[in-house]
Amino acid sequence: SLVGFLITGAIAGPHGLRWLNNLHEVEVLAEIGVIFLLFTVGLELSLGHLLRMKRFVIGAGALQAAGTMLVTFVLMALLSLPYHEAVLIACLVTLSSTAVVLKLLQERGELERPYGRATLGILIFQDFLIIPLMLLLPFLAGESEGGLSSIGLTLLKAAGFVTGVMVAARYVVPKLLFIIVKAKSQELFLVSVAGLCFAVAILAQEVGLSLALGALFAGIIISESEYSNEAFSRIQPFRDVFASLFFVSVGMLIDLSFVVEYPLEIFASFLILIALKIVLAASANVAVGLPLRSALLSGIALAQLGEFSFLLSKEARVLELISEFNYQIFLSCSVLTIASTPFFLRGAPALVDWFLGRSIFQGTIFRALRHELEEEAVSARDIEDHLIIVGFGLNGRNVAKAAENASIPYVISELNPDTVRTERKLGRRIFFGDSAQEDVLKRIGIQRARVLVAAVSEPIATRRIVALARKLNPSIYIIARTRLVAETVPLYKEGANEVVPEEYETSV
Incomplete structure (x- = not known):
């Protein structure tokens, strides 16, 4: 228009x-x-x-x-x-x-x-x-x-x-x-x-x-x-x-x-x-x-x-x-x-x-620019059979709360540095990084994880996260959140086990 x-x-x-x-x-x-x-x-x-x-x-x-x-x-x-x-x-x-x-x-x-x-x-x-x-x-x-x-x-x-x-x-x-x-x-x-x-x-x-x-x-x-x-x-x-x-x-x-x-x-x-x-x-x-x-x-x-x-x-x-x-x-x-x-x-x-x-963007300098979880002291190497939560907005917080109530170990990947700093002080295992990048998923233990929840709002980023997660861990169970019903089929094709479209959920 x-x-x-x-x-x-x-x-x-x-x-x-x-x-x-x-x-x-x-x-x-x-x-x-x-x-x-x-x-x-x-x-x-x-x-x-x-x-x-x-x-x-x-x-x-x-x-x-x-x-x-x-x-x-x-x-x-x-x-x-x-x-x-x-x-x-x-x-x-x-x-x-x-x-x-x-x-x-x-x-x-x-x-x-x-x-x-x-x-x-x-x-x-x-x-x-x-x-x-x-x-x-x-x-x-x-x-x-x-x-x-x-x-x-x-x-x-x-x-x-x-x-x-x-x-x-x-x-x-x-x-x-x-x-x-x-x-x-x-x-x-x-x-x-x-x-x-x-x-x-x-x-x-x-x-x-x-x-x-x-x-x-x-x-x-x-x-x-x-x-x-x-x-x-x-x-x-x-x-x-x-x-x-x-x-x-x-x-x-x-x-x-x-x-x-x-x-x-x-x-x-x-x-x-x-x-x-x-x-x-x-x-x-x-x-x-x-x-x-x-x-x-x-x-x-x-x-x-x-x-x-x-x-x-x-x-x-x-x-x-x-x-x-x-x-x-x-x-x-x-x-x-x-x-x-x-x-x-x-x-x-x-x-x-x-x-x-x-x-060219896989070198050390560009990894640093992408903020791919450089903090070794808080790495996710000591955790397995865990839940990975990508995105810590309202949906991500609710998933984390449910995981805590069920005593399920989880790791969070988030792009907002203020959120990461705040939640890190509260003791959460949260990392600053773009999970649409392969190295980031590896650093939060994608190969050892049991479930991944993609709770980000950007459709293309969600697709890439799902595709990378499926590639790196063929047995992982992937739940993806999306805004539109039209995005469900592409996400299933990328390897999601379950897709939750907001547009449909709010209409019933």
Whole structure:
């Protein structure tokens, strides 16, 4: 559907059949879509959730931004671009699309996956980065007034905004919503939730943040109350309608005549851009401790250019910081990267598994990057006839509880380092590693195990885990959890003895 909306915008827009000539009016409606989209994402988070992602927001986010800016600037300088234009393009390339990525991850139910959390953390950092980047443009054009004092004031306002959000989430909004709910009026509840969303978004814009980031925090405020599920169900229809207009507005930016005239330049720029963003984002995630597989998945998810890049480039064009040719190349690449994102995300798990299966990635260095259970002191070599639990979310925890009640020895493999650290302190035999890799399964005693429960949510990873487990231990009994009924047949073919599809179980 996303690609269809982009094509619709390109055909019906000012550079196509000209059915939609007023881009500004469409952009206003599209902005509402982005606000509702980020608001619903915030409803699924919480302040505690956000704090647990701090290593991705602060660590990986800062490393990705700094690395991308530096490498892009060097490349632009080697192409003999003027200093101000090289700096500008480096800033534009750094940003990814919060609206596109979060919509797709939300639809796929992967925001809670390790790579989903890492991706969200980096996107949040990028949204905060909008403040200094917008203030940087007048400096590059030589038109800045106020100097460092204006930047400091804006950052101080942003800090005050975040503090206000935390106070409102804990002490104000839950009580206010309780009073509104007591009125037993669905219309009043909907208007109040939507009003809060727009009020916080506009307040964020006033202090120098983006409307989208403000909407995200508005959702987080309500997520701290018991009314978040009802708010989500009321806002979702509006989100779907208005968000579609955002993608139409992006498609309207495409100048089809320019694409026809310079296809090779656009395609070459597209390939270089994608490779650059994947490598640098993945490297930032690895640097903060994310396994290589999840880091690569996050890099692929962040490989497009963002909606705020459009805003920056438009302002830069007015200030004559970028040439018309480079501006059109940038717009064409932006739309192409956004259109490619759904396909990249769909094929990413299989591609990454194939990539990591190459012989070059079996060496000692890459084993360390994959976090394949290096801790010898807590190895699983002293256990046999045991249960292996892959994934320690809700399903994995319930399996572990049942195993404890039945005095069944078990070992856990988990990709979330925070979970591993916490559970290790509680005395659980839990390891940090990607069980879709053969060496990881061997280190947790797959050859000596009696049962394996695959309790992860990613279908392709589950298939690979089942296939590897069956290959390494033909007699092991494998139970696999999956979301969709359509995944049961492929899992049985890979060697699962029993498959539990959530879609079917919740329907009976």
